[in-house]
Amino acid sequence: MSIQESVKEVKAASVVLAAVETERKNSALRAIQEALLERKQEIIKANNKDLERSEKEKLDPPLLKRLKFQEDKIQGVVDGIESLIQLKDPVGETLQSTAIDEDLELYKVSCPIGVIGVIFESRPDALVQISTLCLKSGNGVLLKGGSEAKETNRILFEIIRQAAEEAEIPKGWIQLMETRDDVNVMLKMDEDIDLIIPRGSNDFVKYIMDHSNIPVLGHADGICHLYIDGEAEVEMALSIAVDSKTQYVSVCNATETLLIDRKIAKELLPSLRDRLKEKDVTIVGDEEVAAVIDVDETAGEQDWKTEYLDYKIAIKTVDGLEEAIEHINTYGSGHTDAIVTTNKSKVQKFMDLVDSGNVFWNCSTRFSDGYRYGFGAEVGISTNKIHARGPVGLDGLLIYKYKMIGHGNIVDDYESGKKTYRHRPLNKSFKL
């Protein structure tokens, strides 16, 4: 089957899947759980092939760790599916209801988006999470995983596809793509694909935006800031700075630039340096910082724009809150930015004026995450300013349609003045 045909098949299946009842979707999820456990040995065997090949190809150890998908991670995704089964079906919820007239009712009802294309890194657990999220939310899905995981992806896809179809989920709702060429074909099919979620490098996300008219949900950069105000508690500021930078350096919600109010710089910097050096963090500081402590590199404008994703931090002194906000809105990526201060009116201003999806007071930027937010399952983090922003859970895979129930009503009666609109809230769920 060509990619075009696969996409058309997903599209056709997605229309039917949109109307599949909760029970059948949950049975399919349960069948997937069982099949993953039953066929564990096949999965491990496929994953070993990927691991052996990738070791030979000298894949970086952190990437090998992500690629590894054995006993514990299989149990992890099975547990994840359990949480998903427990979640309320997000489809078919009445979001608004209005009596347009006594015999004309309007309902705004949640429904799946349709067909989602997801391109993800070499992490087999992502394949299971994404496809089961799409199933629960009634969306068809096109998957393209990292090539290092191709054997594992193939068997996981096959297990999920087969288990879902046996549970009477419309055939063709899920498809696996294996090459960049497939992705390029997909990017042109804006009539059939409703949303692309690319998880991967910055350049890759930009490439997709440049080569497709399909809406894209995702984030290009994660240049997060921590601003330590002159009225901050020093010990709290130090602890949050160290956590924001070093708790896990290779993720998008780690802080890349620390902005320090000039008023507190001399007091704070020596201890900050000690605490960061305990974790072997390379310090890139501006001239004022360098006048107070030893820095490893002098910071230039390029540093304010760089996502290090490493044990490395840029530190800049600023002349208070306004300059911090200005800096964040100029160089930040609209992801997550935090302030440490004891002054509430400064917090108010920071939260109002920093144009980011997540604005925090007195806590680590590392909290910016769907699991920590309590969403259960996460699709990804969005720096979009439409549809979904910040960590995106099941909600991000939904839209709505308007359903109107009439009794022969025609517009001419209202335009001619024979009848008049009422526009009264109904506060009831859609039911025929």
Add this chain to the structure above:
Amino acid sequence: MSIQESVKEVKAASVVLAAVETERKNSALRAIQEALLERKQEIIKANNKDLERSEKEKLDPPLLKRLKFQEDKIQGVVDGIESLIQLKDPVGETLQSTAIDEDLELYKVSCPIGVIGVIFESRPDALVQISTLCLKSGNGVLLKGGSEAKETNRILFEIIRQAAEEAEIPKGWIQLMETRDDVNVMLKMDEDIDLIIPRGSNDFVKYIMDHSNIPVLGHADGICHLYIDGEAEVEMALSIAVDSKTQYVSVCNATETLLIDRKIAKELLPSLRDRLKEKDVTIVGDEEVAAVIDVDETAGEQDWKTEYLDYKIAIKTVDGLEEAIEHINTYGSGHTDAIVTTNKSKVQKFMDLVDSGNVFWNCSTRFSDGYRYGFGAEVGISTNKIHARGPVGLDGLLIYKYKMIGHGNIVDDYESGKKTYRHRPLNKSFKL
């Protein structure tokens, strides 16, 4: 000032405007109302210039009617602003609140999108509606109106800009563009513009999608269907068919294709023909239709894809509900589609499986409209499947940000097991 500079100015102003309190926004709206009334003569004079030039250039009478902006229409937009003042401020609403831990609170709070670019037809009332909607929702706006209305647009823009700035709305929040070249520059500025709303021809909307990475909210086509089922009440079906087609033919929610269940075709078609002929509708029918009544043209596949926007209708016989749904999902534009039947299970299936923003039962497709839905103000109608679908009111100009309030919380405490997440709903509004 270059267009790039204008866009940067709107961007900077939009950040401040996002935090402007309700009272100030409403005072500005009131100041705009007053200025429009005070400077009525200037507006009428400018509009007369546009009308005279356009008459010389032989602009079509319906377009001249839209261009005309005098006493009554000025009063109309002033009344519209009054409704907008009465609407609740949509910014700053808490959409969700969660205790992540006893001392760590997360709030999802509505906020403006940022900078909206709107390209609209030669209808001066649209300029006033769009800019006041953006002001109320706290968004910066770039306006580009049809060139036939350029004198009227210029004076209206000047009045709104000046009145808003005198009411202390951040300078630069609104900008007027006058050429296609300006638009082309704008389309490339995806770093500074968050959403484009194009109102205009199908080709123009497609042109924008092809030339920009900025998300687009709008509709390309309005190919709406009315399906008359074999179990329909004949008199109701006839009345809805005539209204859906002829109540106002040049709009996107008028029905273009009528699908008739074969079982009822012979009974329905002769009366339908009479009723449509009373309104001088050209009938384009398939062979089965032509076997029952005289048709003006024989329908071919091209007709199923055509938005006539005229007193012209395509009629096709279908073999019941399934074929109707299949036809709509194949040829429709996802805008508005209606079924006439007395059978509820058929309605259920139709509403579930027709993949359109608006699905109606026993009423005219012409109801698909923000005013009729009771939204007060309308931005436009969207056939997008993300962010906003169907008629879009103020809501479509909003997104949200997550605000987190901590007390020195760090992620390491939770990952190390020292603390645990609670994820308890808070059910309270954001307050520092």
